[in-house]
Amino acid sequence: MRKRFTEDEITQLSQSPYVKYIRANRISFTFEFRTMLWERWQAHPSITTIKKALYEYDLDPCMIGSPAIHSLQEKFKVNGRPRGGKNKAYGEIRKSSLSHQGTTEILLSTGKFIKSGWGITFHPDLVNEIRQYYPDKSIEDSLRDNGIDPAMVGYQRIYQLKRKLAGSTFSYSRSHYEGEWIAHLKDHPYVKRANSHQLSLKDCFYQDAQCFNTLPIDEILQIFKIDPNRMPMQWKSAVKSRINRWSGHEQLPICDAKSPLMIEINHQRIQKLTEMIDECFARVKGSIKDMSPSLRKILCQWIRTLPHDRHDYSLRKVLDKVGISKSSYYAILSDPDYDRIHCRDEQDIRLIQQVLDSEPGYPMGSRMVYMKMRQITGQQFGRKKIMRLMRKYDLLCPVRKASASRKAARRLLEHSRKPNILKRQFRLQRPLHVFLSDVTYLKYGLNQTAYLSTVKDATTGRILACVVSEDNDLRLVEDTIDQLIDKVHEGHLLFHTDQGVLYLNEYIQDKLKKSGFTQSMSRRGNCWDNAPQESFFGHFKDECDYSWCTTVEEIRSEAEDYVEYYNDRRPQWDRNKMTPMAFEKYLTEMDDDAFERYVSKEREKYDKMMARSKEKALRRAQELGAIREEI
Known part of the structure; x- marks a missing residue:
């Protein structure tokens, strides 16, 4: 039900330059203002977008009313960009708007249109190209193939071209309705008269086709087993016009329902009606989130009146098609005040907006609104209600809101984290069975950074892989694993690291699994679970002087030299005073x-x-x- 405006509201709204006219039960905006609203709505299609735009132009959505705003959105969804209209001035822009001029210039720039009188028309070459495939290929499809939006061309130009092509596509001689085609039409249950110069259909055809009046005439004729390609364009236009004008007379008798052709036609009619109903349900499901509570209640009341005797349209099936749960359906029908909630929300959000406007320039969250509300408005809402309304009307505070990247990292950690299988048992296995790995950064040159990735044998302390790179990426870890694979044997192999993002990556984990490694990870933030590897990085940075390096190649050369020294010439006190290579040989023998x-x-x-x-x-x-x- 549309809102009825009071005299004060009519006086206030009529002063706005964006209102075309207003009466007690109707309001209309200027064409340019509707175009602006449509462009804003197209970027973010929701009721909230329209309301925010109205606020910006000093138009109170609560005064205009939800039915008018929902009607605007429905027109945007069905009709697209607003067109035409006799509007009063909007600033300095009138009906001959810049957008219309811009459309003309865009069409001329394609080279497919030429100037003609006060306007433009199709280029002859484009007409000949369309005529070559017409009517098998529609004019709209031909325009899209040429990179032209049919909506930009306009219905009137396309209709005039259809009439022009119809005159050149069909022959209107007496021979058009002759031969086997006439014999076939005479046996058709919906054909009233068919001869060499006339073809007319029975009234029952228009009665049965009236429910398909939104479809193109060619599709309607195909449903009723009449070949549209054999029919002249003027005849099809006349039939479509009469279908649209059919006012639903008294019920006419069914045409020869027992004939095989009629049975096949009825089957196609049922199939097409089912598709159209499913499409309608899909459109309702797409707009259910933007429906006001009153519209949702009307929808549920309408669903209750439907017959649910067919399995395809049982109550549960229909609710699934429109996107309403069964519990919500019964709750809406049983609550007499359900449709009043939205009106209350509209009033309550104005109080919240009053609190937000009390400190311009400083953002407020739900807690701040809750604490200041009684002082400013004299009323008090619960914090959960404030949060719900601020979320509903997109008034959430941007300060310290949850980080999307942090949430994604947390989900990755929960999904890909591996248990700590090693548990610091570094020296209780044979050599080349437990491997420790990590990545560290190396500062060199003029504040440049290189990254060092190594793999250490936990038992012997030998460095088995060493890779230096400018980037801390998957390629660095992948090259490190490739070096390790060349030096190990098959068996029960354990690969232990920290919970770095590189080791949580699905590709790296799959590579380790395919190579025969079982992955183990340290506890979160506990460096002692990977202590031998961290110890090597500490010795490297203390003992290797790479401060003179200016390139990554020089850093790589220094790292490789130190690894050779560490494995072959640097003995370790807690490994029988042996070097890692000697200790590995000692354990192996x-x-x-x-x-x-x-x-x-x-x-x-x-x-x-x-x-x-x-x-x-x-x-x-x-x-x-x-x-x-x-x-």
Whole structure:
């Protein structure tokens, strides 16, 4: 139901330069203002976009009313860009607007149109090209193939071209309705008369075709088994015109319902009606989010009146097609005040807007609105209601809102994080079975950065892969894994890293899995779970002087030299004072009994380390007051 404007509202709105005219039950905006609204709506198609634009032009959406705003949106969806209209001046722009001139210039710039009198017309070459494929290919499709929007050309120009092509496509001699085609038409259940110079259809045809009046005439004739390509354009135009004018007389008798052709026609009619109904339901589903509560209630009341005896159109099926849950359907029908909620929201959002406008230039969130509302407006809403209304009318505070990139990183972490299988058991396996990897940055030259990625054998301490790159990307980790694969044997291999984003990547994880590695990750923010690898980076930065380097190649050469020194010539105190290469050879040559004794000693060291870590953690928890000291 449209809103009825009061005298004060009519006086106030009629003073706006954007209102064409206003009466007690109707308001109309100028053509230029509707065009501006459409352009804003096209960028963000929603009721909120229209309301925000009205606010910007000093037009109160609550005064205009929801029905008028929803009507604008429906016209935008169905008709597209506003066209024509006798509007009063909008600033200095009148009906001969710049947009119309711009359209003419765009069409002329394509080379497919020429000037003709006061306007433009199709170029003869374009007409000949369209005539070559017409009517098998419509004029609209031919224009699109040439990169021209039919909506920009306009219905009138396309219609005039259709009439012109109709005169050159069909022959209107007596021989057009002759031969086998006439015999076929005489047996057609919807044909009233067919001879060499006349073809007329029965009234029952127009009665049955009236429900398809939104379809093109060619499609209608195909449904009723009449070949549209054999019919002249003027005859088809006359038939379509009569279908549109059919006013629904008294029910006419069914035409020969038992004939095979009629059965096939009825089957096609049912199939097409089903498609049209599904399309209507799909359009309703697409606009359900923008419907006001009153329209939703009307929709649910209409669904209740439908017959639900067919399986395809049972209540559940219909609700699924329009996008309403069954619980919402019954809740809407059972709540007598459901359609009043929107009107209350319109009034309440004005109070929230009043609070937001009290401090111009400073953004407010729901908490700030809640704290200041009673002081400014004299009324108080709950914070959840304030949040709901600010979200509904797109008034959310942009300060400190949730970061989309942070949310994406959190989802990636939850989906791709691997368990900590190693648990600091660095020396309890044979050589070349457990591998530690990480990436560190190296500053060099004039504030330049290179990235070093290595893989370390957890048992022997030997560096098995070393890659330096200008970019910290997947290629860096991929090259590191490729170097490692060339030096390891098949078996139970464990690849341990931290929870860096490169190791959470699906491609890297698939590559490790296909190469026979089981992936393990440190706990979040715990560098001790990858301590040997971090230790190597510390020794490298302390002992290797790369401050003189100015290029990545020089950094790479220094890193490779240091790795060779670290593996072959630098002994380690806790590895029997051997270099990593010598210690690897020492462990490899051990027999099984000797290696078991070695592992048992390393196990004792590991247990003592874990006990010290537990004791340290308990002492730290007591210092922080997380647990009480035992008396």
